[in-house]
Amino acid sequence: METNNKNLKFFIVDDDRFCATVYEQYLKNNHYEDISSFSSGEECLDELYQKPDIIFLDHNMEDLNGFEVLKKIKRYDPNIYVIMVSAQENIDTAVNALKYGAFDYIVKDANVCEKMTETIEKILKIKEEMSQNQRKGFRKFFSVLF
Template structure:
């Protein structure tokens, strides 16, 4: 599991510089090193060619709101895990975030950083499961051939 951490590429998108700094530091304290921060959605969208695995996306930003950015990310690459982060604990916002393809919706509260790490761990489990099931599929495929 540890070796996979270093391979994960994170984008943090938030127009609040304080938030991005806190998130970045917390991720680094948990041995995630490959992190790029953006202060708006446009910058993030221009850099999607870097193929981030996980994007923490603020819902309420000045230029493009989080939903617009989320939709464009998902159109670009549906396999990127996007976690919407919002100051509002609003059920409609949460439901819409998931409807538009967010993996999770986190509220900016005292535990937001811990919740980010918990979500990353869930994603790592999913990625691990997927790679195991792919291997099983390959093995099955090859056992048929040979």
Template sequence: METNQNLKLFIVDDDRFCANVYEKYLKNHNYENITYFSNGEECLDELYNKPDIIFLDYNMEDLNGFEVLKKIKRYNPNIYVIMVSGQESIDTAVNALKYGAFDYLVKNNNVCKKMKETIEKIVMIKEEISQNKLRGVRRFFSVLF
């Protein structure tokens, strides 16, 4: 089972205050390995550090969230990207999912709680995937021997 400590999280938001709030909340829930980036370029430059989950602000100065999302997905489609936005726009949400985001969260009073719930969902999915891989490997070897 992957522990909270093993999960590598990136928070990408040009609003330092928001990012601080997310980081404090997640650290209070035992997610220790969190790296903050104030823009998309910085985040893209650090993808070689293999983050598991990236919380990505939609509306940033340099590159908008969609541009960053597409580049992350091209670099590694297995990184879970959660788009976070100040606006409640169905179009933006649909496009985020279309470009490969795992989820779309609106910045509101319970956004931190939603972040934690989304991480928990992803941990369950990762666990399920690794169990299935093990079963697949066992099946493969039982056919061979």
């Protein structure tokens, strides 16, 4: 799985520079290289053409709230994995995040970085299974043809 790490492109969207820097440093320490940070939802949306794989999106931001940004990201490309990050452990927020297409919802607490790692590992597993299924699908398709 190690080789997949290098190819993942991350966006970190948080208007708290300190948090964004902590996440970015943590990801770099875990050998992820391709990381862009944005301090607003608007900045993130303007850069979606860069095709990020995973976006860590702060729920509570000044300009656009996290849900608005999440909906726009999913409209732009439903295949981007968006993880909503929130300072509050609020069940309604979590449910809405998932309803609007977030892959996961994590709370900013002492374990936030470990939770980021767990979520990335889940996504890598899914991506791996999807690519295996695609290969199987192609094989099945060609065996029907020939």
